[in-house]
Amino acid sequence: MKRFLLSVTFAVLSVLLFGCSNNNEPEKTDATVDRETPESKQQPDEEVALLISAAASLTDALEDLKSTFEEEHEGIKLTYNFGSSGKLAKNIENGAPSDVFLSASSKDMNDMEEKGLINNESRENFTSNVLVLITHKDSDSTIDSFEDIDPAALDHFAVGEPESVPVGRYTKETFETLDLWEPLQDKLVLGSDVRQVLTHVEMGNADYGVVYSSDAYISNDVKVLAESDPEWHAPIVYPGAVVKDSKHQEAAQQFLDYLTSDKGKETLQEFGFK
Structure with missing residues (x-):
């Protein structure tokens, strides 16, 4: 009988001690969980990959601009698709992905504008040629x-x-x-x-x-x-514009702004543009 009473007493004390231990542990709030999340688990901003459809005559100048633009715009990477302006415009019209269209003629850009394929307010002439x-x-x-x-x-x-x-x-x-x-x-x-x-x-x-x-x-x-x-002949001007279906409108506009900046103009002039 004594053994039985001792066993029951021990069990009751164990339960009481365990309960006190849990009550003394601070409750973890959402804020606490957030503070304990390692930085390595925080997801970085998604990198933007811009596809630039550009007239073939811009090849060397744009390749030269690539590294400086990416250095100054962290998180944006440039990929170029060079070709004739007419074919590039037709490809975009047929659904080919593109974020920015750089044409060697107003005519091809006018066609894009008339078909509602560019953001009209983003259109700008950025250089000329001879x-x-x-x-x-x-x-x-x-x-x-x-x-x-x-x-x-x-x-x-x-x-x-x-x-x-x-x-x-x-x-x-x-x-x-x-x-x-x-x-x-x-x-x-x-x-x-x-x-x-x-x-x-x-x-x-x-x-x-x-x-x-x-x-x-x-x-x-x-x-x-x-x-x-x-x-x-008609004036040789180069208009650029953000493609209307681009999923990276802000980044595309940043590239156009850079192209028309003093740095962009200086690079174009270095490669024989006017």
Whole structure:
């Protein structure tokens, strides 16, 4: 009987002691839990990957801008898709992903605006260019004007495809003004973008070509023979805009703002843009 009473007494004391121990432990509130969460478990802000659809003539300048922009805009990474402005615009219209569209002509950007594919308020002309006549650096050509071109005296002439490549459109307008477009028809080598036109002349696949001054500027294999008269063709301006379906509107606008800043303009000028 005594053993039984001792056992019951011990059990009751154990329960009482355990209860007191729990009551003395501070209650963990939500705030306490938050304070105890290690920093390593806190999720960082999601990195933004911007896709920039840009005219091929902007290749070198934009590649140069990439590192400085990313250094000054932590969390934003740039990816470029270069090509002819007309094809890039068509791709965006057909649903291809893009955050920013940088065109080498107002016409292609106008088409995008009319179709409601860009944020109109973000549109801005950020640079301009000049049309130039080029030949291979080793050529002995004495031409010093577009007006001196003699279709009968050459075999191949490289130009951009005028329906989708802005430089081809400006070239066609120039040659039509000078009554050279039709006489040159059987001599033309069409490029899918301005860089392909440049390559044709660099490789010796064409006697002459028409590119932007910025493209000739970056090549060591061609020389400029002449500049076009601005009155022969539509103004060569480069408009940029945020694509309406972009999921990164704020970051896309930051990139455009950087492109039109003093740093952006300085870089473009370094690569032959006006």
